[in-house]
Amino acid sequence: MRGRTAQVAGLGLHGARAWHPALAQWLGWAVLVICLVASGGAGAQTKTPPAVAQADKAQERQRLFAQQVDPTDSARFAWGRAAEAVGQEADAIYLRLALADDWLRALEGRPAPAGSSIEAAIAHGRELDPYFLERRARAVWTAILQAKQLRAEWDRDGPEVPRPPELDALGAELVQEGPGLWVRRAQDGRPRGLYLWLGVRNALAEPLPLTEFALQLGRTGMQPAAPRMQCALPRYSTRQWVPPQTTQQYLCSAVEGGYGLPPAGVSWLAQMGHWFSQGAALQTVIPQQDQALSRTARILVQVDNPAVDSFLRGARESTDKQEQLQKERAQAAAAAKKAREPTPARRSGELLPLWLKRLAFLGGVVGALVLYGLLAHRFSVAVASGVLWLGLAIPSAIVLRSIWTMGGTDGWGKLGAIIMSGAAIAAPFGGTLAAYTVYKLVVSAQARRKAILFLLCVMVIIVLNALERWLLW
Numbered sequence: 247m248r249g250r251t252a253q254v255a256g257l258g259l260h261g262a263r264a265w266h267p268a269l270a271q272w273l274g275w276a277v278l279v280i281c282l283v284a285s286g287g288a289g290a291q292t293k294t295p296p297a298v299a300q301a302d303k304a305q306e307r308q309r310l311f312a313q314q315v316d317p318t319d320s321a322r323f324a325w326g327r328a329a330e331a332v333g334q335e336a337d338a339i340y341l342r343l344a345l346a347d348d349w350l351r352a353l354e355g356r357p358a359p360a361g362s363s364i365e366a367a368i369a370h371g372r373e374l375d376p377y378f379l380e381r382r383a384r385a386v387w388t389a390i391l392q393a394k395q396l397r398a399e400w401d402r403d404g405p406e407v408p409r410p411p412e413l414d415a416l417g418a419e420l421v422q423e424g425p426g427l428w429v430r431r432a433q434d435g436r437p438r439g440l441y442l443w444l445g446v447r448n449a450l451a452e453p454l455p456l457t458e459f460a461l462q463l464g465r466t467g468m469q470p471a472a473p474r475m476q477c478a479l480p481r482y483s484t485r486q487w488v489p490p491q492t493t494q495q496y497l498c499s500a501v502e503g504g505y506g507l508p509p510a511g512v513s514w515l516a517q518m519g520h521w522f523s524q525g526a527a528l529q530t531v532i533p534q535q536d537q538a539l540s541r542t543a544r545i546l547v548q549v550d551n552p553a554v555d556s557f558l559r560g561a562r563e564s565t566d567k568q569e570q571l572q573k574e575r576a577q578a579a580a581a582a583k584k585a586r587e588p589t590p591a592r593r594s595g596e597l598l599p600l601w602l603k604r605l606a607f608l609g610g611v612v613g614a615l616v617l618y619g620l621l622a623h624r625f626s627v628a629v630a631s632g633v634l635w636l637g638l639a640i641p642s643a644i645v646l647r648s649i650w651t652m653g654g655t656d657g658w659g660k661l662g663a664i665i666m667s668g669a670a671i672a673a674p675f676g677g678t679l680a681a682y683t684v685y686k687l688v689v690s691a692q693a694r695r696k697a698i699l700f701l702l703c704v705m706v707i708i709v710l711n712a713l714e715r716w717l718l719w
Contacts, residue, residue, distance in 0.1 A: 314361055317360075320549070321549045327558075340367075345367065353450065397446070398445070399444070409422070443498075447488075447492075458477060462475070477498035615684055
């Protein structure tokens with residue numbers, strides 16, 4: 247009896263000694279949480295102020311608006327790309343409408359307006375009706391084709407043309423019958439396909455967007471004399487428009503089964519010469535999507551413009567310089583704040599190694615368990631559980647308050663804050679239950695037997711599951 251009393255007294259002595267380290271441990275954790283909150287607030291102060299970012303955007307916008315647009319420059323459409331690059335998507339739409347109006351005026355033969363700034367062009371674009379621009383565009387395309395200002399050109403007596411790479415896979419079935427004309431024939435001589443390397447001439451002073459079209463040989467208002475051929479840009483070409491006063495090459499093809507294919511043994515080149523002698527001509531058929539103004543604007547914005555490239559390069563360099571300056575300012579502010587902080591507090595927070603933090607945490611856990619055992623032996627399990635719950639609830643409340651006062655609780659951050667709050671609320675209850683379980687395992691032989699049986703059952707279930715997978719799977 248005296249031995250047990252001495253053991254209890256010793257346990258009480260050690261528990262009393264462990265009370266102060268446990269209290270200091272929890273106070274240390276509270277101080278650490280407060281430091282984290284303060285460092286988060288300091289980090290938020292080093293971010294770029296919204297006013298500075300808005301001032302930078304306004305400066306880029308003013309530089310863009312000050313640029314001059316020449317109505318006679320066929321590369322003026324690229325300024326829409328510059329407006330999008332500096333974040334002015336809405337202004338880019340109005341700018342494209344104004345430039346499309348200038349493009350239509352030039353194609354209609356009306357005098358070009360005077361040069362103006364991009365800001366004035368955007369203001370003009372707000373006054374335009376896209377519906378009437380669309381109607382004008384379709385009428386312009388019809389006039390262009392009727393006047394043959396966009397015409398197909400092929401010289402059947404011209405120089406030899408190298409075979410496009412798209413036709414290399416056809417092999418020996420492909421026979422060249424003229425300059426830029428290839429016929430794919432079967433073994434019995436029957437034609438299986440026609441391929442024509444065609445030039446499209448733009449006789450206007452404006453670029454014309456043209457990615458694909460149809461080609462037919464015949465006379466206007468009469469039945470075509472040859473099969474309808476589909477024409478598209480070569481696969482290695484990235485330009486989707488025909489520049490002004492230039493000729494761009496397209497590859498046209500007609501597959502087996504088309505109308506007007508000559509019989510076996512008849513030269514396709516001779517057949518085409520016969521049709522040309524009867525007054526037939528190459529006629530282009532532009533699809534409806536190529537006549538749409540929206541598609542025209544999307545293609546024309548890709549026109550190369552050295553002035554736009556220089557503007558975008560300057561904007562990128564200006565943005566890089568501003569970011570570098572903001573970074574230097576943030577570093578200088580952080581260094582100044584670091585210099586103002588007291589040296590002992592900074593060292594105690596920064597130079598504490600990770601292993602020492604873990605050791606202190608384990609020491610706090612052991613101290614809490616010893617305190618729980620002391621109070622349970624001296625008083626009761628209820629008193630020990632209440633004291634431990636209160637000791638865990640204080641730092642949990644501090645952490646819970648810091649979660650919702652640090653900011654960043656929008657969107658996914660709010661979901662993370664809810665999960666962390668739930669963990670902070672459950673920590674006192676979970677810690678108290680764990681301490682009670684450990685205490686029961688130490689003082690109660692019946693609890694130890696139940697725990698051993700529970701562990702044996704778990705092990706048996708794991709072994710049976712492994713055997714079932716090994717035998718049946």
